[in-house]
Amino acid sequence: MKNSIKLFGIIIFIMLIGFTITACDDNGNDKITICEVCEKEPCECNNKTDPTVTWPSGITAIMGQTLSDISLASFTNTIPGVFSWVTPTANVGSNVNQLGTRSHNMRFTPTDTSVYNTVTNSVNITVRLAEMVPIQGGFFRMGSPSTEIDRFNNENYRTANNGFVTVNGFSMGKYEVTQEQYQAVTGNNPSHHFSNPTPGEVQGKRPVERVTWYDAIEFCNKLSVLEGLEPVYTIIDRTPATGYPITNATVLPDWSKNGYRLPTEAEWEYACRAGTTTRWYFGEHEYELINYAWFSINSNERTHQIGLKQPNSLGLYDMHGNVWEWCWDSYAASYNNAGGSDNPRGAVSGDGFDRVIRGGDWSHQALFARSAYRSHAGINYRGGNLGIRLARN
DSSP states (O other), X not given: OHHHHHHHHHHXXXXXXXHHHHHXXXXXXXXXXXXXXXXXXXXXXXXXXXXXXXXXXXXXXXXXXXXXXXXXXXXXXXXXXXXXXXXXXXXXXXSGGGOEEEEEEEEEXXXXXXXXXXXXXXXXXXXXXXXXXXXXXXXXXXXXXXXXXXXXXXXXXXXXXXXXXXXXXXXXXXXXXXXXXXXXXXXXXXXXXXXXXXXXXXXXXXXXXXXXXXXXXXXXXXXXXXXXXXXXXXXXXXXXXXXSOOOEEEEEEOTTOOSEEOOOHHHHHHHHHTTOOSSXXXXXXXXXXXXXOBOTTTSOSSOOOTTOSOOOTTOOOOSSBSSEXXXXXXXXXXXXXXXXXXXXXXXXXOSTTEEEEESOOTTSOGGGGSXXXXXXXXXXXXXXXXXXXXXXO
């Protein structure tokens, strides 16, 4: 009798074990709240394996974005699946002190969760202040033909190479530098249009203006340092020693550095044209300009939030109108004196202290927003219609 009772107890025990194992090993799909074998939820006593994941690298985000804003569609893996963020609303960088490369945890959830485990890993994300657009190098005819309507003689082609110039690959700011970006980096917002935005527009996203050429140069350097890049410019004998506006300095460029800088005049026109040869990057007809630019006809005598008009084919916004944009080059009235045909960087000595400005603005007519139109301003000029667009090697 005792032996029968023992045998019965053993059978019951085995049945219980079998039930638990079956519930726990059923393709990894738990049937019970707490596994009676591993005492964990979800069950970890299954035969799942970790997927082989190619964790993404080279991710760049813009300050203020959340992890869930960043597209990972271009990254592939050996196991079918989708990436999901551990903290999808975490901000990748909410202020300039968080610019540069930072580490965030990512979770990989495989499609076949019955076979593969979900795994996590630390991934580096580089946070930038401004969105940049890569521009492939090439050559183009800089200036305008004698037949172009409303042209000026300072747009005449170079004599050398029939007017063609070569431009190396570089990156250009997708938008003009905004007031909130400039203030975040310098602690200062000098803009004339500092209030009363057009209803529906964001004040901080209007372009910064009333910056001298020196102010623009220092902004490039400060942003480079914040993002862990090499400053392009050495600034000597800054006047004043601190504070803004900067009215005088000696600026020495090092074109081999990878930090932010002002575009050259050739880079600016090359990027603006985006392969076109027409008066504006969209074509020849002035009546269409209202779709692409803020200028005297539609601006209501003010600047406007960046990115509201249609971009060119490279994805660059406001290349026509809104505010003029400083270029690196000393101004020369003839391209023949503006630095040759191979990556020209302007005159060795320009007309006085003037620097090139491009793009037109909210207060001028359509002809001044043409792709070829050239203007210039004193190096310490500050106007409510003159701002900044960034470039990088």
